[in-house]
Amino acid sequence: MLIDFIQQIFNGLVVGSIYTLIALGLTxxxxxxxxxxxxHGSVAxxxxxxxxxxxxxxxxxxxxxxxxxxxxxxxLGIVLERVAYYPVRNAPPIxxxxIALGLTxxxxxxxxxxxxxDQVIIPTPLVNVINVGGVTMPELRIYVLAxxxxxxxxxxxxxxxxxxxxxxxxxxxxxxxxxxxxxxVNSVSMFVFALSSALGVAAxxxxxxxxxxxxxxxxxxxxKGFAVLxxxxxxxxxxxxxxxxxxGVSEAFAAAFVSxxxxxxxxxxxxxxxxxxxxxxxxxxxxx
Amino acid sequence: xxxxxxxxxxxxLIGTPGAFAAEKTLTIGYSDALTGGGAxxxxxxxxxxxxxxxxxxxxxxxxxxADNYKIKTIEYDDKADSTEATNVARKLIDRxxxxxxxxxxxxxSGGAMASFIGREDVIVLVGTAGARSITSxxxxxxxxxxxxxxxxxxxxxxxxxxxxxxxxxxxxVRDVALFTQYRDSLVKAFEEAGGKVVAIETFxxxxxxxxxxxxxxxxxxxxxxxxxxxxxxxxxxxxQASELGIKTQRYGFSGGxxxxxxxxxxxxxxxxxWDLLAIEFNADVLGPKAVAFVDRYKKKYNENxxxxxxxxxxxxxxxxxxxxxxxxxxDMKKIQETIRALPIPxxxxxxxxxxxxxxxxxxxxxxxxNGAFQWKNGNWAFVxxxxxxxxxxxxxxxxxxx
Numbered sequence: 001m002l003i004d005f006i007q008q009i010f011n012g013l014v015v016g017s018i019y020t021l022i023a024l025g026l027t028x029x030x031x032x033x034x035x036x037x038x039x040h041g042s043v044a045x046x047x048x049x050x051x052x053x054x055x056x057x058x059x060x061x062x063x064x065x066x067x068x069x070x071x072x073x074x075x076l077g078i079v080l081e082r083v084a085y086y087p088v089r090n091a092p093p094i095x096x097x098x099i100a101l102g103l104t105x106x107x108x109x110x111x112x113x114x115x116x117x118d119q120v121i122i123p124t125p126l127v128n129v130i131n132v133g134g135v136t137m138p139e140l141r142i143y144v145l146a147x148x149x150x151x152x153x154x155x156x157x158x159x160x161x162x163x164x165x166x167x168x169x170x171x172x173x174x175x176x177x178x179x180x181x182x183x184x185v186n187s188v189s190m191f192v193f194a195l196s197s198a199l200g201v202a203a204x205x206x207x208x209x210x211x212x213x214x215x216x217x218x219x220x221x222x223x224k225g226f227a228v229l230x231x232x233x234x235x236x237x238x239x240x241x242x243x244x245x246x247x248g249v250s251e252a253f254a255a256a257f258v259s260x261x262x263x264x265x266x267x268x269x270x271x272x273x274x275x276x277x278x279x280x281x282x283x284x285x286x287x288x
Numbered sequence: 289x290x291x292x293x294x295x296x297x298x299x300x301l302i303g304t305p306g307a308f309a310a311e312k313t314l315t316i317g318y319s320d321a322l323t324g325g326g327a328x329x330x331x332x333x334x335x336x337x338x339x340x341x342x343x344x345x346x347x348x349x350x351x352x353x354a355d356n357y358k359i360k361t362i363e364y365d366d367k368a369d370s371t372e373a374t375n376v377a378r379k380l381i382d383r384x385x386x387x388x389x390x391x392x393x394x395x396x397s398g399g400a401m402a403s404f405i406g407r408e409d410v411i412v413l414v415g416t417a418g419a420r421s422i423t424s425x426x427x428x429x430x431x432x433x434x435x436x437x438x439x440x441x442x443x444x445x446x447x448x449x450x451x452x453x454x455x456x457x458x459x460x461v462r463d464v465a466l467f468t469q470y471r472d473s474l475v476k477a478f479e480e481a482g483g484k485v486v487a488i489e490t491f492x493x494x495x496x497x498x499x500x501x502x503x504x505x506x507x508x509x510x511x512x513x514x515x516x517x518x519x520x521x522x523x524x525x526x527x528q529a530s531e532l533g534i535k536t537q538r539y540g541f542s543g544g545x546x547x548x549x550x551x552x553x554x555x556x557x558x559x560x561x562w563d564l565l566a567i568e569f570n571a572d573v574l575g576p577k578a579v580a581f582v583d584r585y586k587k588k589y590n591e592n593x594x595x596x597x598x599x600x601x602x603x604x605x606x607x608x609x610x611x612x613x614x615x616x617x618x619d620m621k622k623i624q625e626t627i628r629a630l631p632i633p634x635x636x637x638x639x640x641x642x643x644x645x646x647x648x649x650x651x652x653x654x655x656x657x658n659g660a661f662q663w664k665n666g667n668w669a670f671v672x673x674x675x676x677x678x679x680x681x682x683x684x685x686x687x688x689x690x
Contacts, residue, residue, distance in 0.1 A: 008500060117323075252503075255489070
């Protein structure tokens with residue numbers, strides 16, 4: 001029983017780490033622009049497809065492909081910001097909302113056109129399984145957890161310890177004051193989109209290696225990402241980390257101890273509960 | 289003179305059709321998934337139909353009275369979608385005025401068609417679509433070669449119990465009619481044979497992570513696992529079960545090829561797994577007629593036929609035999625009755641189990657044998673035929689309407 005309990009926590013953390021990566025991108029973009037960037041899941045899938053293409057068609061190694069895809073994701077993020085969101089930055093919020101919906105469709109269909117309808121699994125050489133006292137941990141899942149952890153820590157350091165990170169936080173706190181302090185809001189917004197999209201691509205690659213990249217996966221990811229945002233608090237980075245892990249583990253527990261048919265229902269019940277009891281999210285101070 | 293010449297010419301022209309009256313064209317409609325997710329079944333099915341038509345036309349066509357009918361098709365893509373399939377059927381009936389429709393790879397498109405086609409004056413010969421309602425609704429004008437899921441499920445439940453399995457853990461897709469009907473009848477047959485199901489865990493259409501459910505099943509420690517759903521999800525379940533160190537016997541139902549499975553799981557992870565399904569097209573099991581079909585199919589399309597190709601191929605020969613036996617192409621009632629009394633066409637590839645000596649039962653359903661396949665050395669190997677009671681299932685099908 002204890003072994004199963006620990007196994008379920010491990011199962012949940014692996015999936016939760018992917019939710020966290022998705023949510024981090026969503027939450028930073030939301031924190032700065034107040035945009036619900038629905039196309040984020042499609043950007044993630046684009047990254048998964050691209051990595052697969054680099055590996056299978058061009059014969060590039062897994063790690064270089066991963067890094068190249070993240071770079072391409074960052075570039076795509078900048079293009080999206082410039083072409084889609086920048087022109088409506090001063091318009092009513094409904095404009096960017098509709099643009100977000102349109103972008104989702106456009107990127108999703110472009111993925112279909114470029115990469116086809118078949119599901120794609122990113123090949124990895126990681127097939128070993130480590131058994132610790134009955135708890136089985138496939139190598140690939142350990143790598144997924146580790147890569148997610150490195151990216152999350154890297155992102156936190158970037159936001160907390162660097163000049164550009166400080167600028168991002170300043171714009172999130174008070175845009176007008178940040179402008180007055182001489183921060184170039186344009187470059188901050190491009191930076192945020194680049195960073196978020198690169199993280200999204202990383203999530204897409206991990207999903208592609210662990211499960212599969214396929215049409216329809218992106219909408220599921222983005223829904224889970226927003227659920228994490230509500231759990232952790234909109235715009236909160238620690239909230240995205242805690243919320244992602246919490247969602248992953250609660251889904252695993254729901255399937256294990258309640259019913260697999262209600263797995264998704266229970267995670268959304270949790271979300272509703274948070275909205276009722278602590279609407280600002282688990283990790284945000286209510287004063288703001 | 290001019291007038292005379294005109295009269296001669298027109299007589300000659302009028303006379304012409306009479307002189308070649310033997311050559312006529314029979315236009316049939318075709319509705320299937322040619323793009324989208326269902327295309328993996330729809331496209332090969334269409335190729336098989338085209339091949340059968342080519343063979344029949346090449347052999348002189350369908351002989352009805354003094355006439356020789358060559359078959360021509362009008363085809364539309366229904367995307368395995370219920371709305372599209374309804375539109376396609378309406379187009380074929382109202383605009384193209386066809387009397388016979390072939391195709392239907394998938395439950396959603398086939399089910400939508402079956403929901404209204406009973407009121408139309410056409411005959412539909414369904415191929416691969418598996419939802420029970422396609423025939424259980426009892427339309428007089430619908431005939432299907434693929435047996436419903438629960439027919440095979442019953443045979444599978446009995447087989448698992450015969451293998452000495454006392455307790456069974458189930459992991460299955462929760463919302464696809466073909467699979468839920470199969471699962472329910474498997475559970476019933478398994479429990480009637482004295483077995484006990486310890487848990488039924490489910491997953492949704494987009495799920496690819498079954499570790500939570502499998503961890504739970506691992507904790508319950510049943511004698512065997514049963515996994516059913518579309519190929520990819522079943523392959524993920526086998527992979528994750530193996531990663532979780534589950535060593536018990538694994539049974540399943542999905543009907544995927546070895547290539548489809550090894551895209552997801554390694555050959556070692558699949559080792560020893562079973563697939564319990566109707567014996568679809570399989571050249572190793574079905575003998576020389578099937579081997580010859582593979583040759584012809586490969587020659588025409590430069591690829592191997594998929595397991596579902598034979599369902600629709602056989603239906604084209606059903607149509608030929610029925611029209612030749614009924615000696616009409618327009619009296620739909622007579623043709624329906626003829627199909628209902630039809631013996632199995634000699635060109636048919638699958639091993640049908642006739643009910644009362646006829647290919648189709650009263651609800652227009654045909655039956656084939658079920659089989660057990662096991663993964664050995666990187667591929668599915670046929671192990672044995674499962675005892676399948678077509679007559680009993682046909683009696684059960686009479687009693688239901690969903």
